[in-house]
Amino acid sequence: MTLTDITLLNLRRRKARAAFVLAALAIGVAAVVALVSLFRSMSQGIQHGMEKYGANIMVVPRTDTLPLTYAGMDLGGVSFRVEEIRQEDVDRIRTIPSAKDLAVVGPLLLGSVDAGGTPAVLAGFDLTTAEVLKPWWRVEGRLPGSTEVMLGAVAARLLNVAPGDRLRIGDSSYPVTGTLAETGSQDDNLVISSLETARAILGRPGAVSMVEVAAHCAACPIEAIMAEIERVLPTARVTAIKQVVASRMAALEQFEGFLMGVSGILLFVGSLIVFVTVTASVRERTAEIGVFRAIGFRRSAIMGVILGEAAIISALAGVAGYAVGLGGARLLAPLFQGGAQAAWEFDPVLPLAAVTLSVALGLLASLVPAIQASRLDPTMALRTL
Amino acid sequence: MNFLTACNLGKRYGEGPSAVEAVRGVDLSVGRGEFVAVMGPSGSGKSTLLAMLGALSTPSGGSYTVDGADIGALDSEQRADFRRDTLGFVFQSFHLLPALTLLENVMLPLSVVSGNRADKTARARAALERVGLADKGGRLPGEVSGGEAERAAVARAIVNRPPLLLADEPTGNLDSSTGRHVMELLAGLSRDGVTVVMVTHSSECARYAHRILHMCDGLIAREEQVQPRFDAIPAPETVLAAAC
Numbered sequence: 358m359t360l361t362d363i364t365l366l367n368l369r370r371r372k373a374r375a376a377f378v379l380a381a382l383a384i385g386v387a388a389v390v391a392l393v394s395l396f397r398s399m400s401q402g403i404q405h406g407m408e409k410y411g412a413n414i415m416v417v418p419r420t421d422t423l424p425l426t427y428a429g430m431d432l433g434g435v436s437f438r439v440e441e442i443r444q445e446d447v448d449r450i451r452t453i454p455s456a457k458d459l460a461v462v463g464p465l466l467l468g469s470v471d472a473g474g475t476p477a478v479l480a481g482f483d484l485t486t487a488e489v490l491k492p493w494w495r496v497e498g499r500l501p502g503s504t505e506v507m508l509g510a511v512a513a514r515l516l517n518v519a520p521g522d523r524l525r526i527g528d529s530s531y532p533v534t535g536t537l538a539e540t541g542s543q544d545d546n547l548v549i550s551s552l553e554t555a556r557a558i559l560g561r562p563g564a565v566s567m568v569e570v571a572a573h574c575a576a577c578p579i580e581a582i583m584a585e586i587e588r589v590l591p592t593a594r595v596t597a598i599k600q601v602v603a604s605r606m607a608a609l610e611q612f613e614g615f616l617m618g619v620s621g622i623l624l625f626v627g628s629l630i631v632f633v634t635v636t637a638s639v640r641e642r643t644a645e646i647g648v649f650r651a652i653g654f655r656r657s658a659i660m661g662v663i664l665g666e667a668a669i670i671s672a673l674a675g676v677a678g679y680a681v682g683l684g685g686a687r688l689l690a691p692l693f694q695g696g697a698q699a700a701w702e703f704d705p706v707l708p709l710a711a712v713t714l715s716v717a718l719g720l721l722a723s724l725v726p727a728i729q730a731s732r733l734d735p736t737m738a739l740r741t742l
Numbered sequence: 743m744n745f746l747t748a749c750n751l752g753k754r755y756g757e758g759p760s761a762v763e764a765v766r767g768v769d770l771s772v773g774r775g776e777f778v779a780v781m782g783p784s785g786s787g788k789s790t791l792l793a794m795l796g797a798l799s800t801p802s803g804g805s806y807t808v809d810g811a812d813i814g815a816l817d818s819e820q821r822a823d824f825r826r827d828t829l830g831f832v833f834q835s836f837h838l839l840p841a842l843t844l845l846e847n848v849m850l851p852l853s854v855v856s857g858n859r860a861d862k863t864a865r866a867r868a869a870l871e872r873v874g875l876a877d878k879g880g881r882l883p884g885e886v887s888g889g890e891a892e893r894a895a896v897a898r899a900i901v902n903r904p905p906l907l908l909a910d911e912p913t914g915n916l917d918s919s920t921g922r923h924v925m926e927l928l929a930g931l932s933r934d935g936v937t938v939v940m941v942t943h944s945s946e947c948a949r950y951a952h953r954i955l956h957m958c959d960g961l962i963a964r965e966e967q968v969q970p971r972f973d974a975i976p977a978p979e980t981v982l983a984a985a986c
Contacts, residue, residue: 358849370841653826
């Protein structure tokens with residue numbers, strides 16, 4: 358017979374009470390695990406989903422420009438010391454230390470052309486990157502190949518051109534392979550071709566107007582990647598397009614605050630139940646504790662028995678709470694993520710944290726009753742028998 | 743040589759005019775192996791005296807030594823150690839834990855002493871054998887008679903081989919035949935050198951002791967030297983409060 362034996366015997370003897378305490382703690386832990394798992398999954402989902410927003414870094418030539426635009430009206434501009442980006446610069450971007458985090462690097466050449474007698478902007482893309490950089494494009498027809506063009510929705514309407522027609526640009530005529538469904542962006546106004554075709558039409562071999570970069574990984578800091586690009590392209594200006602992600606992350610942070618609040622309340626209620634139940638248990642066992650004291654149990658031994666029971670129940674509650682919470686999170690994830698595929702990664706810290714949290718709460722909630730039990734006057738305790 | 747000595751031992755409950763003096767300056771000396779019965783009407787202070795002798799209750803005044811150790815100077819944890827190492831308690835209501843078998847109940851005091859499980863089990867079985875319950879160790883308290891439960895309580899009290907056994911109305915809930923059995927057990931322990939102090943209402947039970955202390959209003963009103971039932975065993979030397 359050891360103190361551990363006594364602890365286990367007590368648990369076996371009071372199964373219903375032990376189950377009640379276990380359930381109270383397990384529900385609290387499950388809620389926390391579920392909420393934390395949901396939050397992590399949503400965060401990872403957003404991080405992984407960044408590619409849906411297309412390019413998130415823009416590399417443009419460094420210029421000193423007085424922007425002369427107001428309310429969307431372009432009044433022209435004055436540029437000083439315009440630096441140029443070359444194809445070799447694009448290749449250097451792929452050599453930065455964080456190159457593995459660069460999903461796509463897409464050079465773009467812009468220039469004005471006479472399209473069928475109407476001034477228009479010709480945009481030459483590396484069309485192999487369009488799927489990643491322009492995921493919102495819906496092409497009626499097909500993407501243009503060499504010496505072919507495609508038009509944005511507004512440009513096609515203004516120029517009265519449809520797929521299968523030919524479009525005269527300068528002195529040459531080019532087959533139109535497709536048109537873009539209206540995107541609501543500046544792409545609607547473009548005449549689009551491959552990069553090489555645009556360079557040929559504009560007579561600017563090797564030239565690049567800007568570079569769109571899609572960097573997407575779960576935890577890569579976009580600012581660090583920008584700094585690395587600036588180091589290899591000192592003549593370029595690197596900017597990040599992160600408003601959309603930032604707004605979603607801000608909303609997520611608010612959600613996180615709400616989740617933490619709910620978790621805190623659930624854990625508090627769980628701890629309160631443990632406290633009340635263990636206190637009632639100590640009161641019920643007053644006589645037993647009196648016997649223990651009479652036969653020579655030290656106060657620490659009495660506390661050891663009470664806290665030992667709490668620790669065992671709490672540890673089991675932590676395990677059960679983790680399993681239930683994780684399962685619940687996976688069931689609930691589609692509701693919170695609009696049916697999107699949730700990103701789940703096993704984190705060994707979470708089960709450890711769940712059990713540790715549960716045991717800590719169980720012990721904390723049982724501490725006062727345990728101290729009360731250890732301070733029971735044995736003569737008074739024995740009279741209750 | 744006195745094993746247990748109490749000088750001017752007192753216990754007061756409460757403060758001021760409403761204070762109650764349950765024990766008022768008791769002087770007592772008990773020799774090693776002596777069997778002392780404490781008698782008196784309800785409220786005379788017998789159980790309070792026993793609680794102080796068992797270090798369950800702290801005296802309000804006076805001094806108390808066991809085998810030369812000043813019990814009054816011990817703190818709460820040291821008193822627990824004293825009870826563990828020196829004392830065995832037998833209660834009127836058995837105070838066996840109902841969910842534990844008799845063997846497990848007897849092993850309870852061993853759970854706070856060092857030793858391996860096999861040795862502890864052997865000691866508990868030996869204690870049960872001593873009280874005639876060798877074959878009942880696997881029974882729960884609810885499955886045995888009152889006499890057997892009381893004998894199991896005696897086994898629990900002696901499993902640590904304490905030199906001092908305190909018994910509070912050990913036959914109070916037993917019929918006379920069963921009570922006699924328990925008294926013979928206590929007398930046998932006394933013959934083996936265990937000092938026994940027993941509180942009882944029963945003059946029949948008290949006749950098993952070497953000496954009877956009659957308490958009244960918190961004081962030892964009278965002492966009575968008894969011819970032990972076991973004539974072959976000489977009564978240990980007793981010193982009646984001579985040390986104080």
